[in-house]
Amino acid sequence: MNASQGTPDNWIPRSQQLHRLTGKHPMNAEPDMKALYAAGMITPTKLHYVRSHGAVPCLDWNTHILSVDIDHSLRSDTFTMDELAGEGAMGQQSGGTFEVVELPVTIACTGNRRGEVNSVRRSAGFSWGASGVSTCVWRGVFARDVLRSCGLEVGLNHSGRRLYLHFEGAEDLSDGKYATSVPLMHILDPCNDVLFAFGQNGRVLHPDHGFPLRSIIPGFAGGRCIKWLSKVWISDKPSTNHYHIWDNRLLPPQVTDKKTLLARALFHHPDTECNEQALQSVICVPGHGEQILLPKEADNSTYTIRGYAYNGGGTPVNRVEISLDGGATWKYCWREFVDEPLRHGRQCWAWVFWHCDVTYSELVNTKEVIVRAWDAHQTTQPENISWNILGMMNNSWYRVKLGFEPVPGTADLALTARHPVAPGAKEGGWMKAPKEESKNPSGQDVKTFTLEEVAKHDTEKDCWIILEDKVVTSVLSWHPGGAKAITTYAGHATVDATTQYANSKRDECFIGVLSAAGVKAMREDGKRAAKELEAVKEKRAGLAVMPDTFCSAKLKSRKEVSNDTRLYTFELPKTDDGKPGKLGLPIGKHVVIAFHFKDQACTRSYTPVKPVLPHEEDGTFDLLVKTYLPTKTFPPGGTMGNFLDVLQVGQEIDVRGPTGEIEYLSHGKFSIDGNEHYFTKINLIAGGTGLTPHWQLIHAILSTADDTTEISLIDSNKSPADILMHEELEQYAAEREGQFKLWHTIGKDSKPDGWKYDARHLDEDMMREHLFPVAADVGAFMCGPPGLISKAAVPGLKAMGFKEGENMFGF
Template sequence: MAQDLFPKSPPLCILPFPASASMGVANSKKDIGVAASKDHAVGSPEDNADCSTASESSGDSPTGSFTGDVFASIPNYAEIQRKVEAMKREWGYEEDGIVDGPDSKDRENSDYWVPRNPRMNRLTGIHPFNSEAPLAMLRSHGFLTPMTYHVIRNHGKVPRLTWEDHVIEINGLVDRPMKLSMAELVSKFPLTTLPVTINCAGNRRKEQNLIKKGMGFDWGAGAVSTHIWTGVLMRDLLQHVGIKSAEEGALWVDFFGPEGEVPNGDTVYGASHHRHVMLDPTRPVMLAFLNNGELLHPDHGFPVRLLIPGYIGGRMIKWLTKITVSKEESDTFYNKYDNRVFPPHIVSKDVATKESIWMNPLYRIDDRNLQCVCWNPDHSSKVSTADAADKHFRLEGYAYNGAGRPVHRIEVTLNGGRNWRMATIQRFEKPSEFGRCWCWVFWHLDVPVMDLASTSEICCRAWDDSQNHMQSLPTWNLMGMMNNPWFRIKVQRVPGEEAIWFEHPTRVEPTPSTYWTDAQAMHLVDGTVASPGWAERMHAEYSAAHAPREKDDDKPDASYAWEVEAAFKLRGVSTEKKIREARALETVTVSMLEANAANNWVAIHGLVYDCTAYLPEHPGGAAIIVPLNGKDASEEFEEAGHTMLSRKEVDRLVLKGVLEGFEAKIANLQKLGWLPEDGIPTTEQLAAAQALASGSAPRSAKQAAPVTRSDGRAVTLVDHTQKVKLTLAKRVQLSHNVVRYTFALPSAEHVLGLPIGQHVHLSTMMANPRTGGEKKYVSRAYTPVSNDADVGVVELVIKTYYKEQHPRFPDGGWLSQHLDAMQAGDTLDFKGPTGKIIYEGGGVFSIKGSQRKYKRVGCIAGGSGIAPCYQLMKYVQQQSEPLDVSLLFANVSTDDILLKEELDILSEKGMRVSYTVDKLRDGEEWNGHVGFISEQMVREALPPAADDTIVLVCGPPVMIERCVQPICDKLGHTLVEF
């Protein structure tokens, strides 16, 4: 089950110093290593040698080596620790039991020494590390957040700094400029310890990006956390160095991180703050060096960072290196071009620059704003309404406010705001002597289940002590910051059950099933697909209702008045249409494309794009795109399964022109109404453009020039760019939604000509299976279960995804439903071969063009991902290949296991076949595994890792990324995806 996926090993202590159970200190450099308290695992420098990627000296610990007595330099450390432990006990602090070292996802980057939790949602690919914890995880840990579940915003690699060598320089308009070591900083001034909540200004930004993609990446509603911080007050430090008076020009205090921290500007992340804020006795601004009683985690700024209670996280400098008192703000890149809330008509960075408003203080963000989120019920969770007349459900959430102002009250509505119910607020911290509050609060409200079953939406909002409250609808801004409309959860009915399920506006987890396996904690309509969130599911309507108008579109509108505002917003009413004009595109030669590989130019469907600005935002990381620079990436783009939404969201791609040879095709696209702002054209649009060129429907299947193999068999698939029309000879219904299709090849002597490991694309013109309408070109990739030993036919076993079964895919699977409707004699277009892997025989595999011989292969399949695995296994058995093949096959239930009879036959002939299912029916007998794929299952089902062993996998991306990949990394397996 889920606990097998992430075993509860002792957490690695991320202190950059050793400690005994009594919190003592190492007495020699020999003892330096991975630190551990009584709850933590202890290691030596040698144990972590393979994690060190940027160390200059041997024996470095994760954050550097130490020759001094770190704890001894902290006055009253034992007293601080007792205070922190008392807070942890009072607030029910629970450690992170998952982290046991660096995350395997960081193996290829410079951060592969930083301990990280693999459950964190990485929002900008693998690197840099920008992440939030799943809401359910934040809720389960309560008021205090473990260090490795805390929200993290990094702009580049984590600096490897040391306590003993780090120095903070203080200069500018002060009487006594100086440099302070860490030992001096913590010993010269009184220390303050208190809990503080930090949030990113982009919390809930994904809701904004679904209206119109802005400048920032997608934060969910989990970009907030709370730690206990210990540090030196800034006002004490500034008084110590003798800050000059405001009359003498000492108006700003500028903070700087280390050089090379960020990729933009002068490579220094900086922020400037008003003098009066830094000296404010009511706000405990500090240079923090402890969080939750331990030295700062590397991701949180070790060895010292700026902490400003009440401010957004982006204004607090980590890895603090220099402080300058000045007359004017610093001009560092991120102080100038980040953390702003612009009016909606500022629709691009160029418009903001044109209007010269970047440094206008009216738009700078300092204090955070009022926020309220409901985190129970979970997204995609369900509740039974059977016999629920007297039952209640507890709604729960968090709220916070800025400037130290307390959250005054929380309200919930089940009828669109006509009536509100008062929630109970749970407060943890006591207000300061000045009445300030720096932490989030939790809230709950018990609601009759039948009330929830009778509504379509749950909304919550917060009020503060000035009677300010959250707005009902979103207002878009370019940077997507400070988004705080009512938090809305849709209530849906479960088809065929007495139950309801809940839909948050967005989700950033690939799927809730990564963590929760209990059916009551997660509702997936068909057991495999969860909702992406109602704002994404209703993206077109949501965007139309709230999209911004550009400044030159600022015309009076008599139809828009307060009486019709709600209808106008919700229906996306517009009486004006934006004028769309085609523009001429320059021609880019192939040599120009290749010459600009270093500038991240790629070609997609004849259009040449500069991907530079998009690289850090690509969900899979820049490493996926960079190898395609200077090349045609059309096939890779389509194989990635980009949706219409993602095609339009890649607005960081800068269109450079049309690749030579494609001018006519792109011109036809524009004649059909496509414009560059529509995003990368779809296969349907391309087919329509081709049809326009030929004066007919999209190019039909053509028979390629005949090719005959050495054994005399004619080959069907000769050219992977040409289609071949094949006739359905027979169909056999294997279950209610699985069919074996047998297509006849051009003659009884033909073979398909598909190498083992490759797949084919099936395509046709068809209407939407749910709504009907105009026919469109549809193409999907499938792996046959037959091979070239099966002469005259090709066989596929395909699961049908029916319409109106999936909340995210109400249309169902277009092509699988088309196949399901086919009868013997009907035809379908085939094209191929395509794919990354070819088994060439004799144990030799060609993977992306590189050949290597293996003796043993472990296959891992999920659901319909069994097809390429079975194809390989069948061929190996038929041809008595010198290859030992094992299979671990995961399904939702025993009813979902495809090709089980065939696999059992292979098992009887000596191949090792293992099954696991997510769940069993009551009383069902089963001798296979139950639960998600676990490390133990892999150990038992597959051969051990070795140079002559490879693991091949095919299945849902979340299974591979969150389950199979981490396990195989840990066991040392070479893993390749079909």
């Protein structure tokens, strides 16, 4: 299942082995540390950590352009991907204008190991474990060669000016493009191997890692290696880009608020930039939660502790050592290098793997294993964490705690390893998150809100969201999935909001915290929701459509029912053994259809008109959809309807389900909002395509021989041509006259000759004449345009004595 379904990134294939750190979107994820180590010194692309600030731009190799401007007074050059790569796009080393090279380079997120920093005190960033690092073989051309081809005289000192090369990516973010700058002389130094890269591990770049072009600056922090590279230029001033100033900075610990004058000055000061990586070492084996079974008899057998280490600026890691006694003594570790670890006789761009054998008796007698590294300058890592506001560059000693715990399912005990933080920022690490402070990022006292207070703010203009027990606002203008991705959760006490919202801007939008009662209610609701979801998924095992993830459905045919309504037939994915997929939709439930635009995801709920009953399953489903075409008063028209209207046969949409609060169980029994209701007679009011859930009820009841539930339907449309399922309804009305009553009403100006039904707006008199009167065993259901329901159906039914939530419901 693709966890990115329902987001703008749904088109990207992603590994399920990555632990997500910021919900569904944008994608920020790391692999399990033990799996990262086990995969080898060249990290498979599927295990490479992912760092994103928004939606991944969907770019094309054939149309992507790199713009290069070395001097505004000279000229600006552009390069296609073929001009940059020549014949080297798929692995060849030459064949174009530029030399194509492949280099193993380690890239680490500047926030790697931030989870430990956040366990000391909450920083402004989300919690990476220690797996925000990877080493791939990057293929590309030297940046200096491209600049030289544009007329830059590499050997000159440029009149003594300090110049910068600026890099800009193609993605559109809430605060503009992602861009940065690096001193030009670093780029031009042939020993620094700066690449414009288009390949990764023998293939083109993965979309998450910059397809089709990115910069690779060996020895530099990942935040300086721009993905989806579209523009570079030279300037005598460093970047003023929002992300260059406010991200990838290491500030002194006394700065605790971004809004102070001191903070602003330091964020703009070049001394706080995180450019070259910091010396780092980490224990990977034993993994977090790993249980080490001890030998039955005492002997000299050993256990091998393993991990990785890397450094910045090309400086080699000269020594790695571990301690089993709190740092009093140290054991030397053996190092393993990638092929040709040094370039130019001194530069080391890739990590080292290390290992050390220790006896089981040594492990039994220690409470923790510590690792530290030394580099060629005889510099080593600090013992303790240095907190900073962004949680950057934590390279303190890495500590794994050991203790005896029961082996599940046995009476045995095993030595169990606990890392500082668990994979994916989950609970379970030996470092405990600090208690929430009583002040917000501005230093002011925090306001506490009840669930009832939050519920009042549920509109796009007044939107409050609950995120991890905190109340935030003003999120809609910048949310990467668009306002529609988040307004669903406005004012609601639902844990689902965190799956749509990355917490990188939580502090900026923070207005208060949830009350203790609210927190408890959220926790209980989360448990209930998870339990219900698992029950539904278990019940739907083997079916094509699931409630929490999308699958792809292919358009098989389109039929024009009226001038603005179409019948779409979609083919479901086949089963693993090639059999047609089954929809398995409960009666009265809907499916959610999704399509993902560049800046937002569009979703709509529809009720299929086929299949309704199990024997109608044939691997497809039919949707009746009204297309709200563009008009002078509403130029855009309806988003989803117009999209479906131009969808070509063979193209796909995303679908998930079931959804909806009403389900017909059979023989007059309904499950509505989790409560069971029983009606011997049901009134149905429909308008336009609002007929579809009613059709499911009608078809299911009247196709079941012993279901005696009586039905009365009023179907409202503009004209006879707009009536959906017209022939089927008339046939049921004729064949089951005593059980099914049918009444149509249309616009008075569209009444044809011989019309036997009404030609006026729905009103109370019409409902009293054609619907069942209120009684204990009579229920009423509505579905149609908002005006029809709110202005006519609801007032009329209430006047008849029906009550919302008791015997009156809307699909």
